Amino acid sequence: METALTDSLETTATISVRDLRVNYGEREILHGISFDVNRGETLVILGGSGSGKSTLLRTLVGLEKPSSGQIWIKGQDIAAIPPSEMDAIRKRIGMSFQGGALFGSMTVGENVALPLREHTRLEESTIEIMLRLKLEQVGLQGFEYYMPSQLSGGMKKRAAVARALAMDPEILFFDEPSAGLDPIIAAGIDQLILELKQAFRMTIIVVTHELASAYLIADRMVLIDKGNIVAIGTTEEMRASTQPRVRQFLDRVAEPEVSRELDYLQMLTEDRRSK
Amino acid sequence: MELLSQVGGSVINGLAYVGSLVSLGGRAAYYTFVAPFQGKPIRFQRAVSQALDVGVRALPILSLITFFIGLILALQAAYELRRFGAMSYVATAVAVSMSRELGPLITAIVVIGRSGSAFAAEIGTMKVTEEIDALETMAISPVHFLVTPKFIAMAAMLPCLTIWANAMGILGGSLFGVAKADFTFIRYIWASLDSLFLRDIVTGLIKSVMFGITITAVGCLEGLSTGAGAEQVGRSTTRAVVMSIFLVIVVDLVFTALFFFMSQG
Amino acid sequence: MQISARHTDNTTIFDVTGDIDLANSPEVRKALLREVREKRTPRVVMNLSKVRYIDSSGVASLVEGLKASRDVNSRFILFGLSPSAREVLQLSRLLKIFEVYDNEDQALSS
Numbered sequence: 001m002e003t004a005l006t007d008s009l010e011t012t013a014t015i016s017v018r019d020l021r022v023n024y025g026e027r028e029i030l031h032g033i034s035f036d037v038n039r040g041e042t043l044v045i046l047g048g049s050g051s052g053k054s055t056l057l058r059t060l061v062g063l064e065k066p067s068s069g070q071i072w073i074k075g076q077d078i079a080a081i082p083p084s085e086m087d088a089i090r091k092r093i094g095m096s097f098q099g100g101a102l103f104g105s106m107t108v109g110e111n112v113a114l115p116l117r118e119h120t121r122l123e124e125s126t127i128e129i130m131l132r133l134k135l136e137q138v139g140l141q142g143f144e145y146y147m148p149s150q151l152s153g154g155m156k157k158r159a160a161v162a163r164a165l166a167m168d169p170e171i172l173f174f175d176e177p178s179a180g181l182d183p184i185i186a187a188g189i190d191q192l193i194l195e196l197k198q199a200f201r202m203t204i205i206v207v208t209h210e211l212a213s214a215y216l217i218a219d220r221m222v223l224i225d226k227g228n229i230v231a232i233g234t235t236e237e238m239r240a241s242t243q244p245r246v247r248q249f250l251d252r253v254a255e256p257e258v259s260r261e262l263d264y265l266q267m268l269t270e271d272r273r274s275k
Numbered sequence: 276m277e278l279l280s281q282v283g284g285s286v287i288n289g290l291a292y293v294g295s296l297v298s299l300g301g302r303a304a305y306y307t308f309v310a311p312f313q314g315k316p317i318r319f320q321r322a323v324s325q326a327l328d329v330g331v332r333a334l335p336i337l338s339l340i341t342f343f344i345g346l347i348l349a350l351q352a353a354y355e356l357r358r359f360g361a362m363s364y365v366a367t368a369v370a371v372s373m374s375r376e377l378g379p380l381i382t383a384i385v386v387i388g389r390s391g392s393a394f395a396a397e398i399g400t401m402k403v404t405e406e407i408d409a410l411e412t413m414a415i416s417p418v419h420f421l422v423t424p425k426f427i428a429m430a431a432m433l434p435c436l437t438i439w440a441n442a443m444g445i446l447g448g449s450l451f452g453v454a455k456a457d458f459t460f461i462r463y464i465w466a467s468l469d470s471l472f473l474r475d476i477v478t479g480l481i482k483s484v485m486f487g488i489t490i491t492a493v494g495c496l497e498g499l500s501t502g503a504g505a506e507q508v509g510r511s512t513t514r515a516v517v518m519s520i521f522l523v524i525v526v527d528l529v530f531t532a533l534f535f536f537m538s539q540g
Numbered sequence: 541m542q543i544s545a546r547h548t549d550n551t552t553i554f555d556v557t558g559d560i561d562l563a564n565s566p567e568v569r570k571a572l573l574r575e576v577r578e579k580r581t582p583r584v585v586m587n588l589s590k591v592r593y594i595d596s597s598g599v600a601s602l603v604e605g606l607k608a609s610r611d612v613n614s615r616f617i618l619f620g621l622s623p624s625a626r627e628v629l630q631l632s633r634l635l636k637i638f639e640v641y642d643n644e645d646q647a648l649s650s
Contacts, residue, residue, distance in 0.1 A: 058408075062411070063411060086414075088414075090412055090413065090414035091414050093412070095409070095412040097405045098405065101404055101405040101406045101408065101409040102406075103401075103409075104400075104404075104406075115413045115414075115415070116597075118414075118415050118420075120562050121566060122562070122597055122600075123569065125604060126565070126566070126597060126601055126604060127600075129600035129603050129604065130596050130599075133596055133599065133600065133632050136632065136633070137631065137632070167562070168561075168595040199627070199631045
C-alpha cells in the first residue's frame with residue numbers, strides 16, 4: 001500500500017504533501033494539509049496574514065519540522081529523512097526569501113557564487129562565468145561587485161533569485177516576491193518569475209497575498225485560511241468559484257464582524273490568569 | 276514551597292543553557308577536528324579575518340586598560356608593602372597577579388565587550404533577516420560556516436592577547452617601580468620575570484583558552500536563539516555580555532580551584 | 541557523461557554523450573582547454589547531438605573554451621544542439637556568440 005502510494009506520487013507530482021500538521025509550541029498552525037505540485041507547474045499559495053502560508057513554505061523547504069504528516073519531494077519524505085539526505089535535496093531546490101536574505105558582508109557576486117563554491121569543485125573561472133550568467137538572467141548584469149546594502153529593494157530580490165538559481169534547481173520557492181515593493185517594481189519581479197518559468201520549465205512555488213500577481217503567474221492556486229486549505233484549483237477554477245470563503249478572499253471582502261454576541265462578550269471578559 | 280520550585284526551575288533552566296552551550300561547542304569541535312578529514316575543509320580565510328578582528332583590533336584598548344591595571348596593582352601593593360619596608364616586592368606582586376589572574380580576566384572582559392557582543396549582534400541580525408535560514412536552505416551549516424571560524428579565532432587569539440596583557444601590566448607596574456620604588460627599568464623587568472614561574476603563565480593561558488571558548492559559545496548561542504524583530508537583537512547582545520561575564524567568572528573559579536588542588540596532590 | 545575525441549588534420553572533434561552538469565562539466569572544460577591552449581589545435585568542434593541536458597556549469601565551460609580559442613585565434617564550433625540545449629544558450633544570449641551548425645558536415649565544411 002505504502003509503496004504503491006509513493007510510486008504513483010513519483011510519476012505525477014514533484015511534491016506531495018499528505019495530512020501535514022505543524023505546531024509552534026502548543027499551538028497548531030497547519031491542521032492537516034494535503035496537496036500535490038506537478039512537475040513544471042507554477043503553484044501559488046494564497047492566504048492572508050496569519051493564514052499559515054509562510055509556515056507551510058518554511059516546512060516545505062525543511063526549516064520547520066512537521067509534527068505529523070508527510071512531505072514527498074522527488075520521492076523522499078523529507079519529514080522522515082536524516083539531515084545528510086535533506087542536504088542532498090536542498091542542493092536541488094532554490095529559495096528566494098522575502099527580504100532577499102543576501103549576506104551583507106559579501107558582494108552580490110559572492111552571494112550568488114556561495115552555493116557553487118561550497119558544494120561544487122568547479123574552477124573559479126567557471127564559477128565567475130556562471131554567476132555573471134545568473135545575474136544576466138535576472139537583469140542585474142554589472143552589479144557583481146556591489147554590496148547588498150547598495151541595492152534597492154527590487155534589485156535585492158533579483159539578486160536573491162540569482163542566488164537561488166545558482167545550482168540550477170529543479171524546484172524554486174518564492175516567499176512573498178512582491179512584498180515591500182512598489183507596484184511597478186513588483187510587476188517586474190512577476191515578469192521575471194514568468195520568464196524563468198518559460199525558460200527553465202522549473203517547478204515554481206510562490207507564497208503571496210497579492211491577488212494580481214497570483215492571477216498573472218499561477219497555473220494552479222491553493223487558498224489557505226487559518227491553517228486549512230479552503231480551495232485548490234486552476235486559476236480559471238478559482239475565478240469561477242462560488243465558495244463563500246474563496247469569493248471573500250478573491251473579492252477582497254473584509255473579515256466579517258464577530259457574529260455571535262455571546263462569543264464576543266466571552267472573549268472580552270475571559271479571565272485568562274485564572275488558568 | 277513556591278520558592279523551592281522556582282529555584283528548581285532556575286537550576287534546570289541553567290543546566291539546559293549550559294547543555295546548549297556544550298552542544299554548540301561540540302558541533303564546532305566536530306567541524307574543526309573531524310569534518311576536515313571527511314572533505315569539509317575549515318573556513319581558514321574566515322577564521323583569519325575573525326582573528327584579526329578579535330585579536331589585532333583589540334590591542335590598543337587592551338594595552339591601555341592593562342597598563343593602567345598594572346599601575347593600579349603596583350600602587351595597591353605598595354600601600355601594604357611600604358609598611359614592611361618591602362617595596363622591592365612590588366614587581367613580584369604585579370607580575371604574579373597579572374599573569375595568574377588579572378591578565379586572562381581583563382582580556383576576557385575586553386573581548387566580551389568587543390567581540391562576544393559583536394558575535395551575538397551579527398548572528399542575531401542574520402537570524403532576523405533570514406540569512407541563517409538562507410544558509411540552511413542552501414545546505415550550508417551555519418555552525419560550520421559562521422560559528423566554527425569564530426571558535427578557532429577566539430581559542431587562538433585569547434592566549435596571545437593574554438600574554439600581551441600580562442606584558443602591558445608589568446610595564447604599567449614598572450612606571451610606579453621606577454618612579455617610587457628605586458627600581459631601574461631593567462631591574463624592574465628582571466625582578467618581574469624572576470618572580471614568575473612557568474606554571475603561573477601556563478595556567479593563565481589555559482584559562483584564557485577556556486574563556487575564549489566560553490565567550491564564543493555564549494555569543495553565538497544568543498545570536499542563534501534571537502527571536503523575530505530588531506529589538507530582539509539588542510536583547511540577545513545584552514544577554515550575551517551579561518552571561519559571558521558571569522560564565523567566564525565561573526570558569527575562572529572552576530579552573531583556579533582545579534589548579535590549586537592539582538598543585539597540592 | 542562520456543567524452544571522446546577524434547582527430548583529423550587541423551581539427552579535433554569531441555563527441556559528448558549524456559548530460560553535462562555540475563558533476564562532470566570540469567571534465568569537459570579540462571579536455572577543451574587542453575586541446576585549445578596546449579595543443580593549439582586550429583579547429584575544435586563539439587558534437588553535442590547526444591547531449592540531452594546542459595546546465596549552467598556546462599554552458600560556462602563552453603564559454604571558457606570559446607574564450608580560450610579566441611585568445612589563440614583558433615576556431616571553436618558547436619553542432620547538433622538539442623532543442624533544450626539551444627534554448628539554454630538562447631536564454632543566456634550566447635547562441636549568436638558561438639559558431640553553431642546543425643550537423644557535422646556543415647561544421648566541418650565551414
